[in-house]
Amino acid sequence: MVRISPFKVEEWMDRLETTPGVLNIAETCCESVSVEDLYKLADGDSRPPPLDLTSRKLTYGHIEGSPDTRQKIADLYKDGSSPDLKLDDVLVTQGAIGANFLTLYALIGAGDHVICVHPTYEQLYEVPRSIGADVTLWRLEEKDSYIPNPTHLESLVRDNSKMIIINNPNNPFGTTIPKSVLTQIIDFARPRGLIVMADEVYxxxxxxxxxxxxxxxxxxxxGYDKTISTSSMSKAWSLAGIRFGWIATRDEEIMTAIKSARNYTTISVSQLDDQIAGLALSAAVRPNLLRRNIKLAQNNIALLEAFVHKYSEVCSWTKPTAGTTAMIRFERRGQSVKDDEFCLEVLEKTRVLVMPGSTCFGDGEYFEGYMRFGYVSSTNVLKDALGALGHYLENGFAHGG
Incomplete structure (x- = not known):
């Protein structure tokens, strides 16, 4: 029997995000939009036609995803410095969580060894473990600004190593792996034939x-074909509700293996979800949707930075450069708070929901005192949450614990 560890991040959210009156800044998606919002964001001169949501026969549809939407996904990877992705280099899935699971399920087996950055989304290292692979965590360190240090790879690799897994931008620190470091990772992987999988959902x-x-x-x-990108419409594109993600790779052997495994897990993705994703990624909507979300992120991170500065005697961080999440460390009377207890304390006293670092990413000592904040929610929700949390820090925090 496959033994899968409890998915602590998701269980925490499932249990607490429906708390009555909650101010949820544990959420990791950009503020959600509706189909109506997408049309409002469209450039007037090239307004997309109405979606065919009511008259279309709801068959399985295009098994690998509609050619139109897959082409729009492929276009996301155009950069002028590498060959354009072909349609067959893209495969749609049920969210990035489906993309990650399918990739690992198809390519990793018992006895394989995987190197995975840590902290990151728990799925990326627990699924390989559940399959029977050995997993070595590639620890992100404060002295490296929570960017993976490629010089560590030599001590982590083994004879049976098969894959390096990274997450860029990073969840939970919101840090960005620059091109120079990505190139070093590829230079390490290439002569060893290692697959490099990147969760690029942010x-x-x-x-x-x-x-x-x-x-x-x-x-x-x-320039290395044995690379895989996974992503979805949930985080940067504000459409978690359509459960639409993808896998992209130029390696035909890798894609064939994933497609074969996909027949056991997915068959196809909803035609309705495919249409909405295609609308969001259309030339008329996509630039404006991304502009909206970057502006929202910049505005909200300024609010969060002001909060950290104001309460610098009790909290500290490494400011994120991308994505939607930040890790903030809290101290009380000169000692790191117990993050899981503190999160519940904050929820009880303020109705503010944040994520405890050690509970949701493991290793209590490493994450002692750290909370993950999701700050690209509604600005009003963030303001209210930070206001309530700040009031508690000023009035009840010192005597808690």
């Missing part, structure tokens, strides 16, 4: 990079 939400630092390319843009 791409292209690069909102706070230094002016001199360009946005990094996708892992697919570095």
């Amino acid at each position: 791409r292209p939400l690069f909102h706070s990079l230094p002016e001199h630092e360009p946005s990094p390319p996708s892992i697919l843009s570095l």
Whole structure:
């Protein structure tokens, strides 16, 4: 029997996000939009036609995803420096969680060894473990600004290593792996024939990079075919409710293996979801939707930065450069708070929901005192939540615990 560890991040959210009156800043998606919102975002001169949601016969539809939507996904990877993706290089899935699971299920087996950045989304290392693979966690360190250090790979790799897994931008720290580091990872993987899988679900939400630092390319843009990108419409594109993701790779052997495994898990993705994703990624909507979300992220992270600065005696962080999540460390009377207890304390006293670092990413000592904040929600929700939390820090925090 396959033994799967409890998915602590999702269980925490399932249990608490429906708390009455909750101010949810544990959520990791950009503020959600409706189909009506997408049409409002469309450029007037090229307004897309109405979606065919009522008269269409609801068959399985295109098994691998409609050609139109898959082409729009392929276009996301155009960068002028690498060959364009072909239609067959893209396969749609039920969310990024489906893309990640399917990739690992298809390519990793018992006895394989995987190197995975940590912290990251728990699925990326627990699914390989459940399959019977050995997993070595590639620890992100504060001295490296929570960016993976490629010099560590030599000590992590084994003779049976098959895959390196990264997450760019990172969940939970919101850090960005620059092109120079991505290139070093590829240079390490290439002579060893290692697959490099990148969960790029928060791409292209690069909102706070230094002016001199360009946005990094996708892992697919570095001239190495044994690379895989997974992503979805949930995080950067504000459409978690359609459960639409994808896998992209130029390696025909990898894609064949994934398609074969997919027949046991997916068959096809909803035609309705496919249409809405295609609308959001259309030339008329996509630039405006991304512009809206980057502006929202920039506005909201400024609010969060002001909060951290105001309460710097009790909290600290490494400011995110991308994505929707930040890790903030809290101290009480000079000692790190117990993050899981503190999160429940905050929820009880303020109705604010955040995520405890050690509970949801493991290793209590490493994450002692850390909370994950999701800050690209509604600005009003974030303001209310930070206001309530700030009031508690000023009035009840010192005496709690």
